[in-house]
Amino acid sequence: MGMTIKEIAKLAGVSKSTVSRVINDAEHVSDKARKKVQQVIEETGYIPNSIAKDLKRNSTNSIGVIVPRINTSTISSAVEGISNIMYDNGYNLLLTNTRLDIKEEIKYLELLKEKRVSGILFFATELTSKHLETLNKIDLPVVVLGQDISEIVDFPCVIHDDFNSAKDIAKYLVKQGHQRIAYIGVQEYDIAVGQLRKKGYAEALTENNLEVPEEYLYKGDFSINSGYEGMKEIIESSRQLPTAVFAVTDSLALGAIKYLKERDYQVPEDISVVGIGNSDISSWITPELTTVDYDHLKAGEEASKILLKYITGDKFKGKLLMDYHIIERESVKKI
Amino acid sequence: MGMTIKEIAKLAGVSKSTVSRVINDAEHVSDKARKKVQQVIEETGYIPNSIAKDLKRNSTNSIGVIVPRINTSTISSAVEGISNIMYDNGYNLLLTNTRLDIKEEIKYLELLKEKRVSGILFFATELTSKHLETLNKIDLPVVVLGQDISEIVDFPCVIHDDFNSAKDIAKYLVKQGHQRIAYIGVQEYDIAVGQLRKKGYAEALTENNLEVPEEYLYKGDFSINSGYEGMKEIIESSRQLPTAVFAVTDSLALGAIKYLKERDYQVPEDISVVGIGNSDISSWITPELTTVDYDHLKAGEEASKILLKYITGDKFKGKLLMDYHIIERESVKKI
DNA sequence: AGAAAACTTGGGAACGTTCCCAAGAAAAAG
DNA sequence: CTTTTTCTTGGGAACGTTCCCAAGTTTTCT
Numbered sequence: 001m002g003m004t005i006k007e008i009a010k011l012a013g014v015s016k017s018t019v020s021r022v023i024n025d026a027e028h029v030s031d032k033a034r035k036k037v038q039q040v041i042e043e044t045g046y047i048p049n050s051i052a053k054d055l056k057r058n059s060t061n062s063i064g065v066i067v068p069r070i071n072t073s074t075i076s077s078a079v080e081g082i083s084n085i086m087y088d089n090g091y092n093l094l095l096t097n098t099r100l101d102i103k104e105e106i107k108y109l110e111l112l113k114e115k116r117v118s119g120i121l122f123f124a125t126e127l128t129s130k131h132l133e134t135l136n137k138i139d140l141p142v143v144v145l146g147q148d149i150s151e152i153v154d155f156p157c158v159i160h161d162d163f164n165s166a167k168d169i170a171k172y173l174v175k176q177g178h179q180r181i182a183y184i185g186v187q188e189y190d191i192a193v194g195q196l197r198k199k200g201y202a203e204a205l206t207e208n209n210l211e212v213p214e215e216y217l218y219k220g221d222f223s224i225n226s227g228y229e230g231m232k233e234i235i236e237s238s239r240q241l242p243t244a245v246f247a248v249t250d251s252l253a254l255g256a257i258k259y260l261k262e263r264d265y266q267v268p269e270d271i272s273v274v275g276i277g278n279s280d281i282s283s284w285i286t287p288e289l290t291t292v293d294y295d296h297l298k299a300g301e302e303a304s305k306i307l308l309k310y311i312t313g314d315k316f317k318g319k320l321l322m323d324y325h326i327i328e329r330e331s332v333k334k335i
Numbered sequence: 336m337g338m339t340i341k342e343i344a345k346l347a348g349v350s351k352s353t354v355s356r357v358i359n360d361a362e363h364v365s366d367k368a369r370k371k372v373q374q375v376i377e378e379t380g381y382i383p384n385s386i387a388k389d390l391k392r393n394s395t396n397s398i399g400v401i402v403p404r405i406n407t408s409t410i411s412s413a414v415e416g417i418s419n420i421m422y423d424n425g426y427n428l429l430l431t432n433t434r435l436d437i438k439e440e441i442k443y444l445e446l447l448k449e450k451r452v453s454g455i456l457f458f459a460t461e462l463t464s465k466h467l468e469t470l471n472k473i474d475l476p477v478v479v480l481g482q483d484i485s486e487i488v489d490f491p492c493v494i495h496d497d498f499n500s501a502k503d504i505a506k507y508l509v510k511q512g513h514q515r516i517a518y519i520g521v522q523e524y525d526i527a528v529g530q531l532r533k534k535g536y537a538e539a540l541t542e543n544n545l546e547v548p549e550e551y552l553y554k555g556d557f558s559i560n561s562g563y564e565g566m567k568e569i570i571e572s573s574r575q576l577p578t579a580v581f582a583v584t585d586s587l588a589l590g591a592i593k594y595l596k597e598r599d600y601q602v603p604e605d606i607s608v609v610g611i612g613n614s615d616i617s618s619w620i621t622p623e624l625t626t627v628d629y630d631h632l633k634a635g636e637e638a639s640k641i642l643l644k645y646i647t648g649d650k651f652k653g654k655l656l657m658d659y660h661i662i663e664r665e666s667v668k669k670i
Numbered sequence: 671a672g673a674a675a676a677c678t679t680g681g682g683a684a685c686g687t688t689c690c691c692a693a694g695a696a697a698a699a700g
Numbered sequence: 701c702t703t704t705t706t707c708t709t710g711g712g713a714a715c716g717t718t719c720c721c722a723a724g725t726t727t728t729c730t
Contacts, residue, residue: 006686009710016686016687016710016711017689017710018709021709028708028709029708030709033708033709045472049451049685049687050449050451051395051450051451052685052686053686053688054715055387055685055688055715055716056687056688058715058716060386069415070411071408071632072411073406073408076411077406079430083430083432084434087432092430092431093430094429095429095430096418097415097419097422099419110382111427114382114383114384116385137382280615280616281619284589285620339715339717340716341716341717349680350680351716352681352719353678353679355718359718363677364679383716387716387717390718391684391717391719392718393686671730674727674730675727675729677725677726677727678723678726679723679724679725680721680724682719682720684718684720685717688714689712689714690713690714691712691713692709693710693711694707695707696707696708697704697706698703698704699703700701700702
């Protein structure tokens with residue numbers, strides 16, 4: 001244990017330079033010397049110290065990742081994608097978890113700089129001025145995931161296309177013949193889900209000259225129960241029932257379906273329902289949910305590729321909108 | 336940028352020793368010097384280089400984590416637990432993902448040693464002799480998660496109590512009055528799920544003097560479809576139908592329920608079903624599934640605590656069996 | 671006031687590598 | 701056989717810290 005290059009050199013009867021050359025299989029080493037060194041390394045179980053190496057080289061092959069949580073399918077899939085690309089390119093992941101505490105983000109940004117990571121993948125939540133200051137200070141390539149902050153700060157962003165996907169699945173409902181489409185959403189301080197998806201829904205309807213009565217609109221939180229309550233309120237307050245429901249997430253759709261089932265409405269025969277997100281549940285429930293699939297794994301991969309280029313000096317400008325696709329399953333009926 | 340302690344020292348008009356003392360807020364620094372240094376650090380945005388520090392100190396505050404995948408709820412929850420404990424104790428996570436490739440495990444074990452991590456949390460799959468050799472060679476504290484290898488190799492293991500939990504939920508069925516309990520399992524090369532859970536089931540029944548006819552036993556794979564097929568086979572081949580089904584995972588239970596529903600058997604009125612694992616789906620399906628909950632997050636936390644002690648020289652011997660509890664929901668009827 | 675104690679400070683070696691440079695050895699060219 | 705070229709080798713500085721030690725300064729005590 002605690003072997004160093006120097007000791008290997010002594011044992012092999014060569015200089016540490018030669019050992020270094022063997023380790024990094026560089027040129028200018030005779031076969032004889034190489035063999036001998038390899039043998040000694042093998043025998044002693046020597047494993048080089050990459051801390052020393054990193055110090056000398058003044059660079060690491062580590063990438064910092066900042067997430068607000070790990071055990072969500074969205075984030076863990078993205079991290080899986082990140083690890084795919086990064087490992088293939090010889091980088092390691094230094095994973096930090098803010099546990100939804102914004103102040104920790106600042107701390108971890110600095111910590112990752114201390115560790116001299118080559119770049120950072122940052123799952124952003126909110127952006128304060130303190131963030132901007134820190135991002136500036138650490139002077140590292142950063143790619144932001146999940147939030148579009150490309151207008152506030154000059155870092156590449158990788159985001160899902162909330163607006164167009166919402167619009168498309170709303171258009172899909174219209175195309176299936178639906179004219180009365182209710183909306184179950186969330187508060188608008190959430191930009192992606194609360195604003196963009198709603199805007200997509202609204203635009204799809206107006207473009208098709210469809211009006212939305214006030215009583216078709218519900219805004220709650222992200223819980224399943226909120227979907228249940230929303231559906232209840234819409235059903236109870238509508239003079240004429242909608243033929244379809246546009247829920248802004250799969251959980252909300254699930255809650256809506258639960259309520260409908262309880263009241264003996266058939267889905268999709270009486271009322272069609274769509275969600276967004278293609279969560280695990282969406283394919284387990286009956287009827288299987290028609291929804292929008294975002295490819296989180298691929299988002300992680302794309303963000304990684306952008307970061308790698310950034311590190312080598314080729315900076316992506318603006319934001320990358322990820323692809324999506326509608327998964328047609330059983331919860332929508334053509335009328 | 337690229338500031339060093341030396342440059343800060345020059346700017347502050349002190350020696351680098353003094354700057355070092357300020358950074359590590361050590362004693363023996365006059366207020367005046369401290370103020371001045373802090374001011375210069377603030378102005379220049381200097382962030383210390385922890386690579387140099389680690390090299391000098393000959394230790395890092397990093398923990399290596401080796402996982403076979405990231406985006407499963409089991410693993411991501413465990414990693415969340417790990418990050419909780421580790422961050423609270425000042426450690427960072429170096430995350431490596433083998434993508435189910437056993438050879439990569441060896442590679443990552445060595446890589447983490449190169450990085451001079453303080454310890455490793457290893458989600459093991461299989462253990463080859465090459466593994467043992469490498470584990471030996473790297474000479475680091477390692478805690479193994481998810482597999483009981485405490486008899487083969489002298490590292491602490493943290494595992495779920497497959498045997499007792501299976502036995503308990505089988506006993507629960509008996510207690511609810513069930514006498515004819517069918518079994519849907521998996522092949523026995525999987526020790527935890529294939530062997531231990533089956534053993535728990537078998538023991539619960541024999542202890543209650545219940546016999547199991549051969550046609551009540553089915554062995555497939557881990558897929559939902561396998562649960563479906565298993566249920567089908569059991570129903571079709573039994574002279575007398577079972578009143579309950581013990582499925583070795585939630586997915587299998589789900590498949591079984593799917594088949595029963597299709598054939599218009601009521602769950603749990605006609606046949607009760609239990610699973611194991613408390614997967615996400617288990618609470619979404621109708622009827623909600625009675626199952627066993629393993630606390631993966633806590634397993635990660637406990638493993639982390641054991642590793643931290645190990646690092647400070649206090650090695651846990653043998654294996655830690657995690658707690659579990661039965662979640663009673665709707666899929667079992669008392670008879 | 672002088673001695674002792676306590677605090678403050680700076681210099682320099684060390685951590686384990688890499689990589690430049692110079693020198694020695696071998697091979698090729700004349 | 702000498703000169704040039706190419707290959708191989710080792711020595712040592714450097715990367716940015718920490719930490720020991722010695723020296724200088726201030727405070728406390730008698």
